[in-house]
Amino acid sequence: MAASRVSSYSLESQRVSLARGSSALISPEGVREDGRSPHECRPAFLQTGAVNAAAGSAYAEFGQTKVIVSVFGPRESKKAQAYSDIGRLNCNVSFATFAGSVRGKAGQSTEEKEYSQMLYKGLEGAVALHTFPKTTVDVFALILQSGGGDLPVVLSCASLALADAGIVMYDLVSAISLSRLDTNLLLDATLGEEINQDGSLMLACMASRNEVTQLLLTGEWSQANLSEGLKLCLDACTKLAGLMRSTLKESTSNIED
Amino acid sequence: MALEFISPEGLRLDGRRPAEIRQLRANLGVIDKADGSATFEMGNTKVIAAVYGPHEVQNRSQQLLDQALVKCEYSMANFSTGDRRRKQKGDRRSVEISLVIRQSMEAAIMTHLLPRTQIDIFVHVLQADGGTRSACINAASLALADAGIPMRDIVASCASGYLNNTPLLDLNYLEDSGGGPDVTIALLPKLDKITLLQMDAKLPLEMFEKVFELGNKGCVAIANYMRNVLLENTKDLAFARGVVKV
Amino acid sequence: MVVGLSAAERRYLTDGIAQGLRNDGRGLYDFRAFSVELAIIPQANGSARVRLGATDVITSVKAELGRPQASRPSQGRVEINIECSSTAAPQFEGRGGEDLSLELSRALYRSLLCNNGTGPAIDLSALTVIEGKLCWNLFIDGLVLSSDGNLLDVLAIAVKAALSNTGIPKVEVTSAAAAEQEADFEISDNPDDFSGFDVSHVPVIITLTKVGRTYIVDATEEEESQMSSAISIAVNSAGHVCGITKRGGAGLDPSVLLDMISVAKEVSKSLLSTVDAEIMAAESRGDDQM
Amino acid sequence: MTAAMEKWRAPGELLGWASEYTSGRGTYVWNNKIYASVVGIEVVSQPPVAAETKGPLIEVVGGKRHGAVPEPGLVVTGKVGKVTGKTASVEIVCVGSRVVKEKFSGIVRQQDVRATEIDKVEMYNCFRPGDIIKAEVLSLGDARSYFLTTAKNELGVVSATSVAGAKMVPVSWQEMMCPITSQKELRKVAKVV
Numbered sequence: 011m012a013a014s015r016v017s018s019y020s021l022e023s024q025r026v027s028l029a030r031g032s033s034a035l036i037s038p039e040g041v042r043e044d045g046r047s048p049h050e051c052r053p054a055f056l057q058t059g060a061v062n063a064a065a066g067s068a069y070a071e072f073g074q075t076k077v078i079v080s081v082f083g084p085r086e087s088k089k090a091q092a093y094s095d096i097g098r099l100n101c102n103v104s105f106a107t108f109a110g111s112v113r114g115k116a117g118q119s120t121e122e123k124e125y126s127q128m129l130y131k132g133l134e135g136a137v138a139l140h141t142f143p144k145t146t147v148d149v150f151a152l153i154l155q156s157g158g159g160d161l162p163v164v165l166s167c168a169s170l171a172l173a174d175a176g177i178v179m180y181d182l183v184s185a186i187s188l189s190r191l192d193t194n195l196l197l198d199a200t201l202g203e204e205i206n207q208d209g210s211l212m213l214a215c216m217a218s219r220n221e222v223t224q225l226l227l228t229g230e231w232s233q234a235n236l237s238e239g240l241k242l243c244l245d246a247c248t249k250l251a252g253l254m255r256s257t258l259k260e261s262t263s264n265i266e267d
Numbered sequence: 268m269a270l271e272f273i274s275p276e277g278l279r280l281d282g283r284r285p286a287e288i289r290q291l292r293a294n295l296g297v298i299d300k301a302d303g304s305a306t307f308e309m310g311n312t313k314v315i316a317a318v319y320g321p322h323e324v325q326n327r328s329q330q331l332l333d334q335a336l337v338k339c340e341y342s343m344a345n346f347s348t349g350d351r352r353r354k355q356k357g358d359r360r361s362v363e364i365s366l367v368i369r370q371s372m373e374a375a376i377m378t379h380l381l382p383r384t385q386i387d388i389f390v391h392v393l394q395a396d397g398g399t400r401s402a403c404i405n406a407a408s409l410a411l412a413d414a415g416i417p418m419r420d421i422v423a424s425c426a427s428g429y430l431n432n433t434p435l436l437d438l439n440y441l442e443d444s445g446g447g448p449d450v451t452i453a454l455l456p457k458l459d460k461i462t463l464l465q466m467d468a469k470l471p472l473e474m475f476e477k478v479f480e481l482g483n484k485g486c487v488a489i490a491n492y493m494r495n496v497l498l499e500n501t502k503d504l505a506f507a508r509g510v511v512k513v
Numbered sequence: 514m515v516v517g518l519s520a521a522e523r524r525y526l527t528d529g530i531a532q533g534l535r536n537d538g539r540g541l542y543d544f545r546a547f548s549v550e551l552a553i554i555p556q557a558n559g560s561a562r563v564r565l566g567a568t569d570v571i572t573s574v575k576a577e578l579g580r581p582q583a584s585r586p587s588q589g590r591v592e593i594n595i596e597c598s599s600t601a602a603p604q605f606e607g608r609g610g611e612d613l614s615l616e617l618s619r620a621l622y623r624s625l626l627c628n629n630g631t632g633p634a635i636d637l638s639a640l641t642v643i644e645g646k647l648c649w650n651l652f653i654d655g656l657v658l659s660s661d662g663n664l665l666d667v668l669a670i671a672v673k674a675a676l677s678n679t680g681i682p683k684v685e686v687t688s689a690a691a692a693e694q695e696a697d698f699e700i701s702d703n704p705d706d707f708s709g710f711d712v713s714h715v716p717v718i719i720t721l722t723k724v725g726r727t728y729i730v731d732a733t734e735e736e737e738s739q740m741s742s743a744i745s746i747a748v749n750s751a752g753h754v755c756g757i758t759k760r761g762g763a764g765l766d767p768s769v770l771l772d773m774i775s776v777a778k779e780v781s782k783s784l785l786s787t788v789d790a791e792i793m794a795a796e797s798r799g800d801d802q803m
Numbered sequence: 804m805t806a807a808m809e810k811w812r813a814p815g816e817l818l819g820w821a822s823e824y825t826s827g828r829g830t831y832v833w834n835n836k837i838y839a840s841v842v843g844i845e846v847v848s849q850p851p852v853a854a855e856t857k858g859p860l861i862e863v864v865g866g867k868r869h870g871a872v873p874e875p876g877l878v879v880t881g882k883v884g885k886v887t888g889k890t891a892s893v894e895i896v897c898v899g900s901r902v903v904k905e906k907f908s909g910i911v912r913q914q915d916v917r918a919t920e921i922d923k924v925e926m927y928n929c930f931r932p933g934d935i936i937k938a939e940v941l942s943l944g945d946a947r948s949y950f951l952t953t954a955k956n957e958l959g960v961v962s963a964t965s966v967a968g969a970k971m972v973p974v975s976w977q978e979m980m981c982p983i984t985s986q987k988e989l990r991k992v993a994k995v996v
Contacts, residue, residue, distance in 0.1 A: 262811065
């Protein structure tokens with residue numbers, strides 16, 4: 011997976027035309043719209059410590075999708091919810107008004123609520139809640155640009171921010187999505203591919219413990235497609251986890267020097 | 268009058284006599300998880316009620332030291348009315364009806380026997396064809412009885428109106444929106460006490476006497492029906508437990 | 514409803530499941546008996562009430578004429594909205610039930626209609642009247658009256674039953690107007706020429722709940738309170754997987770995941786047949802009632 | 804030590820078998836394997852004499868640690884807020900030696916102020932709003948605050964300002980004196996050694 015450092019503000023003029031026949035999305039030789047091969051992920055740029063006010067934070071860029079996550083806490087649960095003797099994770103995902111092609115994406119609030127729930131479900135299994143009893147860790151994710159595969163990028167970036175905040179975790183959570191255009195599986199799909207997809211699969215997993223924490227699938231899948239898709243996503247998640255680990259190590263070591 | 272509510276032969280739009288109540292149907296214990304539950308149907312208006320409690324008060328500030336705290340929530344299903352657009356749950360009309368139901372139920376429940384506790388009454392309208400408020404009160408009384416909560420008397424309620432200068436009993440949606448007055452009464456039949464009396468639109472005083480009288484008779488009739496249902500239910504329970512050899 | 518299980522009850526439940534025994538005597542992969550009633554909401558185009566054990570839900574399908582989406586001129590739109598009534602549990606009072614309602618609505622939307630409505634479950638192109646200008650919009654509303662676990666599976670059955678009971682009135686276009694103005698049309702309201710819905714492709718959802726190291730089908734609320742993780746898998750009559758939603762926190766080993774999917778496929782065969790049988794029975798009961 | 808020499812670890816990295824090592828801070832055991840649970844440097848050291856397994860102790864330390872969280876048994880320092888007849892509310896400022904990023908609220912109940920003559924405790928003679936106290940976390944308390952106790956000699960008021968505004972000097976375990984007006988005020992004083 012190309013882990014090249016794309017300069018974070020390179021504004022390629024990739025116009026994404028919305029209504030496009032699926033044939034234009036992948037050429038006969040199997041090259042996708044943006045030049046990648048079907049099983050190749052988008053160039054990723056990861057960086058921790060993006061927000062110094064937060065206990066921990068991370069910024070992630072996967073192709074056109076740009077996300078920033080900041081983690082606060084563990085701190086006292088604000089409105090005194092019911093007493094709970096283990097820690098609480100409070101996740102909130104919001105879209106910037108300029109995130110989508112149309113300003114203030116319509117139906118944003120239901121999508122935001124849904125993404126917040128899914129972010130919580132994806133991270134819940136990876137965070138050792140018993141190490142900060144009765145307090146809450148707040149995870150605020152902001153999607154700066156929605157270029158497709160927003161949820162998996164938010165998940166990976168959030169787990170990076172949690173690690174950067176020093177929260178005790180069982181493992182990093184890396185996530186990837188995959189779109190199916192009749193039989194060919196396009197890994198780490200862009201917005202254009204996602205709109206014309208026949209089916210999609212989003213997987214979040216704890217790579218080194220080899221455990222799936224979140225799985226969402228839509229569209230009609232035969233068994234063969236399904237198992238191949240799962241395998242592709244698992245490999246991609248392991249590679250992504252490797253990249254996340256090196257990002258974490260670099261950021262801490264250059265603080266030392 | 269554009270719409271003839273009463274045909275020359277004295278029949279209403281749905282074929283009822285002016286002083287006739289719609290078809291009543293009720294059954295108890297429809298929700299296993301609830302302490303007491305009941306559905307109540309008046310013609311096409313169908314309502315389900317569930318009672319939880321008496322249980323510990325959720326927030327200490329509302330706790331009453333000498334009596335039970337009765338809380339009620341009324342909500343309508345999205346599909347209950349013709350047009351699908353239902354407002355959010357906490358809209359004004361639902362809050363007002365919840366308050367009305369709570370007041371009439373609180374008058375019947377012997378709250379002083381259950382101090383420092385809380386009784387939740389939840390009512391959901393499955394189908395609305397006029398008189399939803401009355402159906403909810405009837406369903407709530409049955410649910411409370413099913414939950415074994417001590418009550419001075421069951422609360423029976425029904426609505427009556429006045430169209431084509433004849434008093435009508437138990438209005439359906441068409442008659443309700445026919446522009447005439449709508450008098451909703453909730454009654455403790457044995458104690459002969461009114462726990463709820465609401466009327467909108469104008470009505471001359473002597474006419475009001477007649478409509479009110481008709482409504483009263485309607486409530487008494489519904490109360491008798493509810494008492495039979497409760498009797499029947501208790502017989503089934505006794506039979507199921509083998510106490511009574513029927 | 515938060516089930517107050519004592520430690521002993523919890524041990525009894527989890528150890529029982531580990532040995533393949535469940536509190537109510539069912540096997541690990543057995544469904545509870547369920548009953549289906551059709552056409553219980555007269556104002557709706559189609560409605561159903563399904564009771565599975567103590568879980569009780571009502572769904573209604575309403576069709577309204579409207580403009581199709583710009584990006585999908587040749588298809589009607591479908592919206593699914595589930596509501597948890599406070600009668601099911603005191604926690605659902607006020608805004609309490611909203612999170613669960615959103616989760617159920619999205620899971621159903623994802624499994625039944627797949628992404629942005631292109632799924633094969635419901636043939637949306639049959640909903641168009643005039644391409645690009647006029648189409649039927651389906652509003653599927655669900656209401657949970659009483660909940661004893663496994664809500665998603667019951668709701669899926671209820672939606673399938675409601676759709677099978679749905680009748681869409683025939684629309685004669687009296688004057689095919691030019692592109693922009695409104696075409697005028699006339700909706701026939703005699704029930705005979707209502708076009709029904711082919712629901713054979715609509716999938717059923719099987720939720721596998723992992724308690725300890727074993728997973729079970731159709732968990733009651735008590736069993737759900739002990740779950741470490743749960744997966745809802747939608748399978749249609751062709752045996753294809755139409756949607757997967759993972760709930761619950763703990764991670765799942767991918768191999769276990771694949772086993773769960775195959776078990777779901779196995780169970781779905783028998784469930785699909787029982788659901789169709791129940792719907793058939795309900796329809797015949799419905800006819801003699803009419 | 805250059806980065807290559809030290810072994811930087813991120814959460815989830817396999818460190819070794821539970822049979823060979825004993826897991827220390829920053830690590831956890833799962834399926835008898837030891838994994839790292841925080842970002843930091845892997846340090847292997849001799850096992851503490853008490854540890855039952857003989858393997859060397861493996862820890863991941865030095866990384867960024869999340870803000871301190873009060874836990875039963877830890878000594879915390881806090882500022883007294885409202886004092887009522889039965890309780891004194893405390894704003895916990897630091898846990899052990901680490902300052903807290905955002906304040907936690909705790910309360911000292913009448914029965915937890917001192918170990919002797921518990922029912923004759925008058926709260927306003929033990930604490931005054933604005934005092935800095937050292938207390939031990941008794942329990943996680945209820946939904947709003949932690950339960951704290953000062954029922955040990957080295958716990959109680961550490962510094963207080965007198966009515967005249969000067970920093971008072973402890974005289975006995977129950978009194979503090981204002982250096983300017985030499986007026987004595989009653990406090991539950993901590994024996995700061």
